[in-house]
Amino acid sequence: MTIVEQVEKLCAMANISFEEAKAALDAANGDLLEAIIYLEKQGKIHAPTGSGYYSSEKIIDTSAVAYKENGREQHHNCHKGKTIITIIKDIGKFCLKMLRKGNINTFEVLKGEEIKASFPVTVLGLLLIFAFWVTIPLIIIGLFFGFRYRFNGPDFSNNTVNDAMNSAADAAENLKKSINI
Template identity: 25%
Template sequence: MAITIEQIDLLRKRADVGYKEAKEALEKCNGDIVEALSYLESQNKIKPEEEFLKGSSLIKKIKRVISKGNKMSVVISKSEKTILNLPLTLAVVFTVFAMPVVIISLVIVLITSCKIRFNRENGDDCSINDKIDKVSKAVEHVTNKVNKEFTNA
């Protein structure tokens, strides 16, 4: 069977090998592209696609971060009533795509004495909540001072 340049090009794209390796694999497999791919894979010249994706450290890290983010939530509440409860992953995505809106919202939340909490899946608080409480108290103190100044003026 004659090997065509189209077959060689297709095998090169699929297996990411050179012309010579693609031609030799096709010749050994009588022009069968699937068999040639299997042959190249058995020669460790290409990795199986699934193994490549599973082995990627970047993909593993991204999956781990998303998994952790989905197990945590951002809760905004006022007077023990929940105003907003979002998974952390969604809050981060929203922050990335709508930064100005998020900043304005945070300022409003802090000025109106709402509480911002980060909670784990099981309901436990995160350690960052202590720092958020300190910032909230400082903002509340400044807000109260400004209110008194306006009232007295």
């Protein structure tokens, strides 16, 4: 940026005259940021309120801050936005977490008090995703043949899901009885 462009930029930013801007830049050896600080100290301009800041093209890009930790230089990206790689990593971590939870919890099919089938919740999830047109009708038909379903595992200590499954089984049983009358 030429000196004239810097002076014009400082005039626009600080709302001062051309001569004041030129004098401030001369006092700061052509550094726009130092000129702004110089004008602030003189009381000709006021510092931005809140978390605002001044910037210029001559200022070093602060979006990537380097620091040393344990003798190695580390780079920290200050931008709030995420790169596609970090988004993919986050999705991968989420999927692994759901797989672990799905494999330690089970979906059980009961006839009376006897467990007829038990398999990980992950399998049920995959069946619902890839074969829902078969899985959902089988579950509903099973309700009318007296089967009940429940989730079991460390993540199902709260029985609200199982209570809902029991109420659906009770509703199917009541519907079956009302049709047989």
